[in-house]
Every structure is written in structure tokens, then in C-alpha cells.
Amino acid sequence: MKIKPATTFVFSLLLYKLIFAWGKVIDGGCMLSSTFCEPRWDHFHIGVDLRTPQGAGMAVYAPEDGYVVRVKVSPYGYGKQLYFKLVSGEVIMFAHLSGFAEQIEELVRKRQMNLKRYNVELWARKDELKFKKGEILAYTGETGAGTPHLHLECHNEEFGIAINPISNLNTSDHCPPVIKRVLFIPIGEKSFVRGAQAPLSVNANAYGKNYFSIKYPVSFIGSLALAIDCTDFTSSAIRNNLGIYSLSLLENDSIPIFSRTFDYLPDSLFYLTQYAWTGFEGNIYYNLFAMDLKAGILENNGNKRNLKIVCADYFGNRATLKLELIPGKNNQQKRNGVxxxxxxxxxxxxxxxxxxxxxxxxxxxxxxxxxxxxxxxxxxxxxxxxxxxxxxxxxxxxxxxxxxxxxxxxxxxxxxxxxxxxxxxxxxxxxxxxxxxxxxxxxxxxxTYFVDTRDRRIIKAFGGKFQARFLPGALSEPIWCFFLEESGSSKQPQYIMFPERLPLTRKIELGIRIPEGEKQTGIMIASSNGGKARFLGARIENGYVVGNTLFGGIFTCDLDTTAPLIKFPFVNNARVRNLNRLYCRISDEGSGFGGEYTPELYINGEWVPAEFDPEKNLLEYRLQNPLEPGKYEIRVVAIDRCSNRAEAKRTIIVEGQNTIPKKTTINRKNRGSK
CATH class of the missing domain: 2.60.40.10 (Immunoglobulins)
Incomplete structure (x- = not known):
């Protein structure tokens, strides 16, 4: 991400640019479904997402000559990942894969069988897994994700930055961005917008395909910052809301005040989304200012100011908004009432x-x-x-x-x-x-507590019933934290931490003290922002249940003593023929599954690397070789994050000659592109 205030200041490494072009990554071109640095509430999206029209199983090709440096397999987060280092030095990460090229797949399976664990990570030597440009590295999928797509990131490890890869992809965009609204933010306690100190959101009016305006002048006194709610599309037929590539703020059509371009992002800013956008009333606004640099801050000089905001995608499609600022006055008056x-x-x-x-x-x-x-x-x-x-x-x-x-x-x-x-x-x-x-x-x-960026501090609020642990460097700026205790709908009190969006570079640790005499099994700390409890942790430490978070909000202790539910698709002693997979449904209404643990499947007591899809509650094992006729015990074990354990068994009887149907969707031979 690059920032250009009026003085043309930029983040370090601004001059770093990609100067090479890749070969194809997937067949049929690269259709974007998410862009680099697209807004997320808790982090930057540091890659691009590519649509996979054929679903899972599309070949992923080496964009240049290089070698595999790392492979990671998990049912959560990025799912199956592959890190591929190009001869030019950049590392490309592919995520949400369904599988890998045959020689990589064999190494993964060997590691899984040795460790008797599905979640594994491999680091390869430079000469171990070489691939030429156009050879198949992997196959697209939906592991760790909700729908099939390919997530792609480009990193420069030497500089510690993520790079926007769009210039190297075979993709296009023919639609200009759309501007929805502008947020006017008073800066300083003596600043007002239209007579009030609160931020003001004003809808944009369209007067052409890519021209917008704020209909009436906006009055202000003191200092003011602007932010803009806008989105981009690649075509009129595909209406994915995409992020913006560049924004600029100008005065009198030509005088630059502020600009930002999303070309790269230092790794240290991964969680610091407040540098790029502001969340207000459920909407996300791109900042046209940088508080830490005092850039883009507008001062009331007593004169009318004509401003222009320009939003653009990487391909030069632009949307322009014009607005007028005028000197204002403080409309705050003494109200009636005593x-x-x-x-x-x-x-x-x-x-x-x-x-x-x-x-x-x-x-x-x-x-x-x-x-x-x-x-x-x-x-x-x-x-x-x-x-x-x-x-x-x-x-x-x-x-x-x-x-x-x-x-x-x-x-x-x-x-x-x-x-x-x-x-x-x-x-x-x-x-x-x-x-x-x-x-x-x-x-x-x-x-209320003040926390500085250098503090190593444990805040114990409400007589120690609720605590927050900050390590040095966890905050990017000093901040006031506000703690409120309320009675929740259950017997457990709710603790609220404000503000909800914290300027964090890493997660902080929260703890709720367990009342004396209460059992410490099955208890967890949860965030109930938005009304739905979300698991944060279940570690017990010095009488507290502890979890980690990037957000403030509402926190409470919750009890999960219910084991997961396992459902087989067949009855006990079912007779089967031509079996090519074993599967069952596993659900958990409490703490759920996560981390390094994956539900396990055993055939006659032998562990097999079954794949778990937490989105579909599906545990599945595709047989590599047909089962010989006979009786088999199928056993599934599932343990949730509060250590509740479930186990279920079924016996199946395999009859007659069994064959594995030939794969039609995924061909894992390592062939070159045509």
C-alpha cells in the first residue's frame, strides 16, 4: 500500500515494483472475485481471489520456473496451501487447494501417515521440488473456504512485504468504480461539521456513468478529514464487490492533497486496517487521510474549497466525485431544560x-x-x-x-x-x-485505562473479574480502553470492551475469572458481537478462562459440556459394493473445531487421512485402493475445543469385486500446459 499526501510522502519501499510477467496460472484467464488490500474488518486481504468456473479440480500452473518451498495442510483458514519460489525471488502462495501435483501429494500423505495426523507442514529443499513454467503445481478447491476459488498471494521475503500481483495476471476490468457516500470526520475537539461534532455520512449523487457529487455544500469549522465508501466491479455481468486500487483527493481539480495506491503492504501492517479505512455505522470507508502523518487533514481557512475525489481500478477505469466545503459555525446552543x-x-x-x-x-x-x-x-x-x-x-x-x-x-x-x-x-x-x-x-x-504502545500491562477491571493483557508493540498508537460490566441473558455477566476496533498489530489476551466453586471443565471465553457467540479460547490459567482477540466488544464465559454429534450415512452391518469413499457428518453446537485438531477416522483400527470440511460438517476419506470383500469396522472420533469427546462406530460388509472409479475431475499427473 502506498500513501502520497500533499508532500508526496510514501511508505518505505515505494520504488519496489514487479517488472516481470507470469505465464498462465489457471485455464480460461483470471477472473477476479477479490482484490489486493480489499477491505476486511480485522485484516488486509493481502492477495487476490480468482474465480474457478469449473469448481474444484482446475489445474494450477507454475507461473514461472521455480521450486516449492513449503506445503501446509489444514481444514481451517487457508486450507491446503502451497508456497512456490520464483527464480526472480518472489514467493507465490496458493490457497484453498483441493490437492497437489503427484510428487507433492505423495510427500504429504507420507508425512500424515507417519504422524497419524491430518494437519501437516512440509519444508522442501531448493532442489527437491522443482517445476518449470506451465507445469501443474496443484488443483483448485475450497478447503478452509466457503466456495471454490483460488487465493493467490505474492511476497518478497527480503523486504517483508506483500505485493499486488494483478499486473502479472491475465485479467481485465471494463467497469468504473461506484461511489456510494462520503464520511466527514471532525478532527480535534473544537471542530464541527454542519454545526455538530459527530461524524457525518452523506450519500453521493450520480450524474453520469462515473461522475458523482455531494449535492449541497458541507460547512465546517476547525479541522476535517474525509473518507469514501466506494466499490469496483469487473463487468456488468459479474457484480462482485471489489476493492479499489487507488484513491486521490485534489483541490481545484489539480492541487494534490492526498493519494493512496494499493501496490504492496508491509507485513507489519497486516492487522492495522484503520490506516486504510474507517468503520462507521456498519459501512467501511476508505480514508483520504493519514492521522499518524497528519496528511490529508483539511483546515478551515475562511474560504470556500472545491474538492475532487478520484477512485480508480488497476486498469484505469475511474470514478470522480466533486464536493464543496464552506466555512461554518458552531450550532451547539444551550437547550431548554435544567x-x-x-x-x-x-x-x-x-x-x-x-x-x-x-x-x-x-x-x-x-x-x-x-x-x-x-x-x-x-x-x-x-x-x-x-x-x-x-x-x-x-x-x-x-x-x-x-x-x-x-x-x-x-x-x-x-x-x-x-x-x-x-x-x-x-x-x-x-x-x-x-x-x-x-x-x-x-x-x-x-x-477506563490508558495504554501506551510500549506498555507491558495486564489490566484487571472490576476487581479482577475481567483482565486484558497487552504486550509491548501490540498497539500501533496509544489508546483509551473502556470496560463495562453488564448482566447477560445467562447467569454469567457480560464484559464489554470499547472501542470495538482496536489499533492492534497482534492479538491481545483476555481473561474472565471463574467463580469460586465452579467447575473448570467445558468452560470457554466467547465473543458475542452481533448476537452470536464466537469461541475465543478455553485455556485455564490462574483461575481465569483465557482467549485471544483482535477486537473489543462483548465477552462472556460460556459452558460447553455437549459432545459433538456424529452421523453415518449407513446403518450398522450395511452391505456395500464398489465403495470409493467413506464419509459422515460431524457437527458441534458449542465451541466447535479448530486449531491443530481434526476429527479422525479409523478403518479396522488403522488411522487414515480423512479430510474434514468444517463448512459442510463433512468428514470424508477417498479410498486409494479398493477394499477386499469382508467385514470392516469404521470408527470416528471427534473432540471439540472444550475437550468434549464423541466416538461412533459402524460395521460395513464389503461384497463382491470392488473397484475405484476412475477420477474424472482431477488429473494429478504432472503435465505441461497446452
């Missing part, structure tokens, strides 16, 4: 003219350089609520109260810019809402 408070925690009285909320929920988000309280009311409101923020130090002393007037962004959502005291490393924050009944309030008590 809030009286004293120095007792939670003390608040509100008269009838003060708007109240109905079943409000609260979150804290970070956009640009600001922290915002986001309040959502169950009932649609025509005015905005007032809040009280009370601060105390770590000892609960030094109470200070501020009145916060929230600003409407929609009929139910309200935002209030919030700046924690910079001097403190820990404080308590109490947010008090006036509720529907005129004399009632709702109070959120939030523990």
Missing part, C-alpha cells in the same frame, strides 16, 4: 422539559482522533438527550461532572464527542441517562 447535580455519584435531577430516552444502549467508538459516546434509543425521537459524565480517579475520589448534549445522527442514534482526561492513566467514568419516567435515570459505570 440538569442539577451535586458531588454525590449518580445524583441527577431533570425537569419535564428535558428529553428522556427509552431503553437506551451505549457504546464508545473511535473515529479519526476522537472518541464518541454512541447512544441508541428504542423509540424514535425528534430532539436530542442530555447526559451527565462523572469522572473519578482510581480510588473513586475527585468527582468531576460534565453535562454532555448528544447530537442526532438519524432518528434513533445520537453521538457525543468525548475526551477522557489526558493526565490520568486510569479513571472511572459514569454516564447517566435521563429515562422515560421523569424521575428515573440509568447509569453506566465504566472503568
Amino acid at each position: 440538569i442539577s447535580k451535586n458531588n454525590e455519584l449518580g445524583s441527577l435531577e431533570a425537569n419535564d422539559s428535558l428529553l428522556s430516552l427509552v431503553n437506551p444502549t451505549l457504546s464508545i467508538i473511535k473515529v479519526g482522533d476522537g472518541y464518541y459516546l454512541k447512544i441508541v434509543s428504542e423509540r424514535e425521537l425528534t430532539s436530542v438527550p442530555a447526559l451527565i459524565a462523572q469522572y473519578t480517579d482510581s480510588a473513586g475520589k475527585g468527582l468531576k461532572s460534565d453535562t454532555i448534549f448528544a447530537e442526532a445522527r438519524g432518528n434513533h442514534s445520537f453521538f457525543a464527542r468525548f475526551l477522557p482526561p489526558r493526565r490520568s492513566r486510569r479513571m472511572a467514568l459514569h454516564i447517566i441517562f435521563p429515562l422515560e419516567a421523569k424521575s428515573t435515570i440509568k447509569k453506566y459505570s465504566i472503568e
Whole structure:
């Protein structure tokens, strides 16, 4: 990824470019289904995805002369992977494969049988697995993925970067990008957009195939940053939402303010998506600024400013948006209504003219350089609520109260810019809402901690019931973390960590203390963001159940004491003929499967390398040789991530002459391309 602010600053290694072209990778050309650095919530997509119209089993060819350096097999994540080093030094990674060239497949199977384990990793010597340009390396598939496609990455190991491989692929794009909306972000506590401190999203208006505008001028005071929600397509017939290759912001059509091009990405930025885009109200916006470089920040100079945003794909198809910024004023005025408070925690009285909320929920988000309280009311409101923020130090002393007037962004959502005291490393924050009944309030008590990038720190919140462990370098920038304890739907409390998107370079460790007397078997820590529990870990350490995460959000302890469910497609003592595969369905409603473990299949007590598809809940073994007539015991063992074990057996009776049908979809002979 390259960044060009007005001073033409770029990330290091900007001058590094690919100067060679590859041979074909798959038959029929390379149709893109995902692009390099395409937005993902928790990481950069550091490769491209290619459509495979024929599904699994399409040949993957060596793009240049080279040799295999690494092979990895797993049912999760990237599935079956192959790393191929070109003579020019770049390493190409192919993922989600269904199989490998015959000599590679033999090595994989040998390692699996020796270790009695499906998940294996091979490292090859330079002269061990050489391939010429156009020879078959592997076959496309869907291992570790939801649908068949080929994931391809290009890396330069010397510089530690991922490179956009699109210039070397036989692909095309005839459609310009589409611009959906622009996000206006106030920078600094004295900045306002259309009279408010909250970020403002404005829909773009189309007035041609690839021309857009913001219909009315946007007023602001102070400092402002822009971000844009846009997408690309390769053709009118294939409507995959693809990422953008380059963006630029110009003033008066010609003066460059900021630009970004996705040519490469340093490995160290893999998780730091907030450098490239901002998440707001469920949408992802490409940043036209860089906070760490103070690039792309617009200042109100008292004059009208005409800006142009240009989005382009790699093939030069462009979309242009024009907008106008004008000097504004602070529209915040003293509302009617009186809030009286004293120095007792939670003390608040509100008269009838003060708007109240109905079943409000609260979150804290970070956009640009600001922290915002986001309040959502169950009932649609025509005015905005007032809040009280009370601060105390770590000892609960030094109470200070501020009145916060929230600003409407929609009929139910309200935002209030919030700046924690910079001097403190820990404080308590109490947010008090006036509720529907005129004399009632709702109070959120939030523990607040400041964490620096160099800190090696374990934060123990709520008397040690919830903890977060940060290692030096885990954060790319200093940040305030906010912790909230709530009663969940179950007996276990929920712990909420704000902001949800953290500037992390690696995962942090979270722990929830197990109550005294409670069993420590089958317990796990889970994230329930979006309402569905997601397993984070089940390791027990010093009385805590521990897991790892890249996100804040909602966390809770959950109990999984239910074993996986195994279903065979045949009854016991079933009589079969011409059997070419054995399979069963395995499901788990709790912690699920993952990591280095894969469900296992045994034939007459002998382990065989059965493949597990967690998306389809399918464990399958394709027979290499026909089974001789006779009786066979088929046994399956499945252990979930909370160590719940299930075992099921079936006996089959193989009758008559058995043959393995000839393969028609995958031909693993190592032949050259035609």
C-alpha cells in the first residue's frame, strides 16, 4: 500500500515494483472475485481471489520456473496451501487447494501417515521440488473456504512485504468504480461539521456513468478529514464487490492533497486496517487521510474549497466525485431544560422539559482522533438527550461532572464527542441517562485505562473479574480502553470492551475469572458481537478462562459440556459394493473445531487421512485402493475445543469385486500446459 499526501510522502519501499510477467496460472484467464488490500474488518486481504468456473479440480500452473518451498495442510483458514519460489525471488502462495501435483501429494500423505495426523507442514529443499513454467503445481478447491476459488498471494521475503500481483495476471476490468457516500470526520475537539461534532455520512449523487457529487455544500469549522465508501466491479455481468486500487483527493481539480495506491503492504501492517479505512455505522470507508502523518487533514481557512475525489481500478477505469466545503459555525446552543447535580455519584435531577430516552444502549467508538459516546434509543425521537459524565480517579475520589448534549445522527442514534482526561492513566467514568419516567435515570459505570504502545500491562477491571493483557508493540498508537460490566441473558455477566476496533498489530489476551466453586471443565471465553457467540479460547490459567482477540466488544464465559454429534450415512452391518469413499457428518453446537485438531477416522483400527470440511460438517476419506470383500469396522472420533469427546462406530460388509472409479475431475499427473 502506498500513501502520497500533499508532500508526496510514501511508505518505505515505494520504488519496489514487479517488472516481470507470469505465464498462465489457471485455464480460461483470471477472473477476479477479490482484490489486493480489499477491505476486511480485522485484516488486509493481502492477495487476490480468482474465480474457478469449473469448481474444484482446475489445474494450477507454475507461473514461472521455480521450486516449492513449503506445503501446509489444514481444514481451517487457508486450507491446503502451497508456497512456490520464483527464480526472480518472489514467493507465490496458493490457497484453498483441493490437492497437489503427484510428487507433492505423495510427500504429504507420507508425512500424515507417519504422524497419524491430518494437519501437516512440509519444508522442501531448493532442489527437491522443482517445476518449470506451465507445469501443474496443484488443483483448485475450497478447503478452509466457503466456495471454490483460488487465493493467490505474492511476497518478497527480503523486504517483508506483500505485493499486488494483478499486473502479472491475465485479467481485465471494463467497469468504473461506484461511489456510494462520503464520511466527514471532525478532527480535534473544537471542530464541527454542519454545526455538530459527530461524524457525518452523506450519500453521493450520480450524474453520469462515473461522475458523482455531494449535492449541497458541507460547512465546517476547525479541522476535517474525509473518507469514501466506494466499490469496483469487473463487468456488468459479474457484480462482485471489489476493492479499489487507488484513491486521490485534489483541490481545484489539480492541487494534490492526498493519494493512496494499493501496490504492496508491509507485513507489519497486516492487522492495522484503520490506516486504510474507517468503520462507521456498519459501512467501511476508505480514508483520504493519514492521522499518524497528519496528511490529508483539511483546515478551515475562511474560504470556500472545491474538492475532487478520484477512485480508480488497476486498469484505469475511474470514478470522480466533486464536493464543496464552506466555512461554518458552531450550532451547539444551550437547550431548554435544567440538569442539577451535586458531588454525590449518580445524583441527577431533570425537569419535564428535558428529553428522556427509552431503553437506551451505549457504546464508545473511535473515529479519526476522537472518541464518541454512541447512544441508541428504542423509540424514535425528534430532539436530542442530555447526559451527565462523572469522572473519578482510581480510588473513586475527585468527582468531576460534565453535562454532555448528544447530537442526532438519524432518528434513533445520537453521538457525543468525548475526551477522557489526558493526565490520568486510569479513571472511572459514569454516564447517566435521563429515562422515560421523569424521575428515573440509568447509569453506566465504566472503568477506563490508558495504554501506551510500549506498555507491558495486564489490566484487571472490576476487581479482577475481567483482565486484558497487552504486550509491548501490540498497539500501533496509544489508546483509551473502556470496560463495562453488564448482566447477560445467562447467569454469567457480560464484559464489554470499547472501542470495538482496536489499533492492534497482534492479538491481545483476555481473561474472565471463574467463580469460586465452579467447575473448570467445558468452560470457554466467547465473543458475542452481533448476537452470536464466537469461541475465543478455553485455556485455564490462574483461575481465569483465557482467549485471544483482535477486537473489543462483548465477552462472556460460556459452558460447553455437549459432545459433538456424529452421523453415518449407513446403518450398522450395511452391505456395500464398489465403495470409493467413506464419509459422515460431524457437527458441534458449542465451541466447535479448530486449531491443530481434526476429527479422525479409523478403518479396522488403522488411522487414515480423512479430510474434514468444517463448512459442510463433512468428514470424508477417498479410498486409494479398493477394499477386499469382508467385514470392516469404521470408527470416528471427534473432540471439540472444550475437550468434549464423541466416538461412533459402524460395521460395513464389503461384497463382491470392488473397484475405484476412475477420477474424472482431477488429473494429478504432472503435465505441461497446452
